Amino acid sequence: MMKNHDCVTFLQWALPQLHLRWRGMRKVRGQVCKRIQRRLRELTLPNISAYQVYLTNHPEEWAVLDEFCRITISRFYRDRAVFNYLQQVILPDLAQQSRVQNNSTLRCWSAGCASGEEAYTLQILWQLALSPQFPDLSFQVIATDINAHLLERAQVGCYEFSSIKELPTNWITQAFDQRDEQYWVKSQFRAGLNFYQQDIRSQMSEGLFHLILCRNFVFTYFDFDRQREMVNRFAQNLWPGGVLLIGKHETLPSESPQFEPIQGKLGIYGRHTLTV
Numbered sequence: 230m231m232k233n234h235d236c237v238t239f240l241q242w243a244l245p246q247l248h249l250r251w252r253g254m255r256k257v258r259g260q261v262c263k264r265i266q267r268r269l270r271e272l273t274l275p276n277i278s279a280y281q282v283y284l285t286n287h288p289e290e291w292a293v294l295d296e297f298c299r300i301t302i303s304r305f306y307r308d309r310a311v312f313n314y315l316q317q318v319i320l321p322d323l324a325q326q327s328r329v330q331n332n333s334t335l336r337c338w339s340a341g342c343a344s345g346e347e348a349y350t351l352q353i354l355w356q357l358a359l360s361p362q363f364p365d366l367s368f369q370v371i372a373t374d375i376n377a378h379l380l381e382r383a384q385v386g387c388y389e390f391s392s393i394k395e396l397p398t399n400w401i402t403q404a405f406d407q408r409d410e411q412y413w414v415k416s417q418f419r420a421g422l423n424f425y426q427q428d429i430r431s432q433m434s435e436g437l438f439h440l441i442l443c444r445n446f447v448f449t450y451f452d453f454d455r456q457r458e459m460v461n462r463f464a465q466n467l468w469p470g471g472v473l474l475i476g477k478h479e480t481l482p483s484e485s486p487q488f489e490p491i492q493g494k495l496g497i498y499g500r501h502t503l504t505v
């Protein structure tokens with residue numbers, strides 16, 4: 230069995246080479262170390278030092294390690310205060326902005342969407358709480374992730390109660406069909422929602438968005454150079470005045486002149502109207 234200390238030393242050596250941050254990975258390292266341990270068994274390697282040598286001699290193995298370092302936890306309505314603020318302030322403002330821009334569609338992008346929990350939450354929130362105020366506006370959500378297996382689950386749209394339990398109870402009743410112990414998203418909440426497989430390091434979603442959600446992912450796990458690169462690219466993908474939502478416990482890299490905090494504590498940033 231690999232010792233925690235050995236796995237930590239290994240990760241501190243390997244992560245920077247994948248442009249990932251040890252600080253982000255520290256708390257969830259148990260999961261990553263378990264995956265590496267399984268890989269050692271598969272490769273019949275005696276210890277982690279042997280894996281280090283293996284990586285050096287088999288450069289293609291870095292892609293396997295990269296996959297082990299992806300954390301996939303998510304749930305509906307994750308961080309209630311954030312979704313409340315989206316409902317009360319951000320989405321109504323963005324909807325008004327779209328009207329002023331003569332845009333008939335409010336476009337959102339859930340980047341790193343896991344099994345669709347965040348994207349469906351947006352759909353439910355919009356349809357049940359906001360669309361009656363904006364009947365002239367259609368709502369579109371593009372949801373992307375690198376992990377094909379998670380995206381398949383997202384397409385199916387079937388969840389355990391533990392995933393949806395933070396949603397307001399009346400929304401659960403209105404948005405899901407319950408069969409046995411499973412909760413299926415009703416078809417009306419799938420309209421306007423599209424899932425795509427995409428590696429955000431090399432691909433971005435097309436067109437301009439009013440709201441981009443990139444939570445508990447880039448600004449936790451990616452190194453600062455890559456974070457800065459992503460900030461630039463998100464700025465280019467947002468309408469001026471658009472909003473970038475990052476995780477509640479994340480911050481943008483210090484030099485991000487394209488954005489100013491709207492509610493920094495909730496991870497909500499506005500794209501400056503003048504900067505490019």
Ligand SMILES: C[S@@+](CC[C@H](N)C(=O)[O-])C[C@H]1O[C@@H](n2cnc3c(N)ncnc32)[C@H](O)[C@@H]1O
Nearest residue numbers: 300301302303341343374375376428429444445
């Ligand atoms: C911890 S989950 C966060 C899910 C959701 N945003 C939330 O906050 O609940 C991070 C997601 O990012 C995805 N991911 C990791 N690396 C990625 C990459 N390079 N491109 C796209 N998605 C990636 C993972 O597959 C995972 O589903």
